[in-house]
Amino acid sequence: MEALRALDRDLPITLVTACSGDRYHKPELSVALSRGQSADDLVRESGSEAARRLGVQLLPRTFVTGLSPQPRRLRTTRGTLSYTGLVLAMGARPALPEALPEAHCWRVNDLAGWSGLQRALADGPARVAVVGGGMVGCELAEDLARAGHRVSLLDRHAYPLAGLLPEAAGRRLLAAQRALGIAVRPNVAVAGVERNAAGERVVQLADGERLVVDQVVAATGLATEPRLARQAGLDFAGGICVDGRTLATSVPGIFALGDCIAIEGQPCRFIEPLARQAEALAHALLERDHPGYRHAAPVVRLKTRQLPITLSGRPDPDADWVTVSDDAERLEMEQRQGERVLATLSVGAGRRAA
Incomplete structure (x- = not known):
């Protein structure tokens, strides 16, 4: 919205969002518990305030039910909208394996999910199992431990961030996590999670061991929901396929950016390129001259105070x-x-x- 409004003050813009539309900085979700922050602390601008400032029509808590590229109609729970240009910025959802039932696992991928976890932990120190040793799992495990909770980090690999780091770096991270009091369990697979009569979560490991905790947080990766894209006939390969320069999809008049896209067959799930993507997309949608978006591997920074990690290239x-x-x-x-x-x-x- 910001990029479009910067180019055209009078362009009619409607924002359809399943949430309230409040603006917050998503990376702060993985460090907010230890800072003692609330959801209100994280919100930088309410959805209604942002809509007034930018002069857009906001449809909060509204869900898209269908998309017809011809004759350019978007169907929602609040009626059907006509569009000249459509931008899909629907992000990606946590990918839950079958062994992690949605009813028993928290997923911290948005403010609503984080707020639910915070409320569940509000009564004091708790036993928390974090499943997944990727970036989100490592950051959340440290944040939970610094907030005073007893954390078990369950990972299928021999050391955290095994898909990103060489072993020497991963071993350092493993030692740093254990020094902070995190009970890291490498080389384990979760076979299931259930709730016992006392309301505790029982994590069943593939080797037969049972781990009893108060809460389970799933940090097992992200996946783009394909339903809308496939219904509209958009090319899809792990994400909505877009042109690497204009962010246009395979269907005229429809663009996409952010976690939901794929460029040259690779999902692009990073915060850093979003502003550049939005600028290039806005120029392409309004048919203004622009050199276009140039995708490059962003600098990856692990937000762990115990052991900062930066990967470039x-x-x-x-x-x-x-x-x-x-x-x-x-x-x-x-x-x-x-x-x-x-x-x-x-x-x-x-x-x-x-």
Whole structure:
């Protein structure tokens, strides 16, 4: 909306959203519990305030039920809307394996999910199992531990962030988590979760062990809901396929950005490129000159105070990592292809040498 309004003050814009439309910074969800923040603290601007400021029609708590590219109709629970241009920014939803029933697991992917977890933990220290050792799981596990809860981090891999980090870095992260009091359980698979008579959650592990906790948080990745895209005939490959320069989909008049898209067959689920995507999309939708969006691997920063991690570039899963420096405070590594640096990695505190 911001990018469109910056180009055209009079363009009629309608925002359809299943939530209230309140504006907040999503990365703060994984550090807010230990800061003692509430949902109200995280909201930077209410949906109604933002709508008035930008001059848009807001349809909050409204769900899309269908999309017909011809004759350009969007069906919602509050009626059918006609459009000239349509932007899909519907994000991605947590991917819950069958072993993690929705009724027994929290998912922290939006303010509503985070608020529910916060309320469930409001009575004091609790036993919490976090399932998944990716970025979200690692950040939430630390945040929960710093907020005073007893945290078990359950991961299928030998060390956290195994799909992103070389083993030397992953082992450092594992040691840092345990030093904070997180009970990290590597190489385990969850076979199921149920609730016992006392209201506790019983996590059944594949090896037969049972872990009794108060709450379970699922951090097992994201998936783009394909229903709307397929109904409208949009190309879909793990996300809504868009042109890498204009963010246009395969159907004229429909654009997409954010967590729901795929560029060159790869999902693009990062916060950092959103502003650049929005600027390029707005120019393309309004047919204004613009060099277009240029997708590049964003800098990945793990928001863990115990052990900050920064990854830059596009790592090659088949290339070797080389240690540049290694001491008790910091680990520096990089991948090279000839003279070209593919990726760099910084693990720990301190400042990297020039």
